[in-house]
Amino acid sequence: MKIEALHQTIQTLWPNQIDITDAVIFSENSGRFSELVKANDEAELAVEVKFKNNDLIKLVAWSFYQEIHALALRCHRREQAMIGSADVTIPMLDARIRTNLKTDGYEDLRVSYESKNSA
Secondary structure, eight states: OOHHHHHHHHHTTSOSEEEOTTOEEEETTEEEOHHHHHHHHHHHHHHHHHSTTOHHHHHHHHHHHHHHHHHHHHHHHTTOOEEEGGGSOHHHHHHHHHHHTTSTTOHHHHHHHHHHSOO
């Protein structure tokens, strides 16, 4: 599946806007955002139901969460109150997916993804 379709598939599972004012920040790179976690829980459930046996979609969903969480940390430092699912761009998601696919056990999935999404 092409990155554009993967991005759209996962982004549609997330709300357009997420309030990040409920943050509990543990360190510069760590924090908890209750509304963000709630949105992720709902997206993960939708992925489990709609894409039960699709390991790539599951990895993309995890990658999307990692990116939106990192974005929430950056935005919170700038005192922004909201972030949106559209703030996770295709290049951001693609880079995160490629990083995650370097993990042991994803060799076949990595080859498949990279063949469909070569630069």
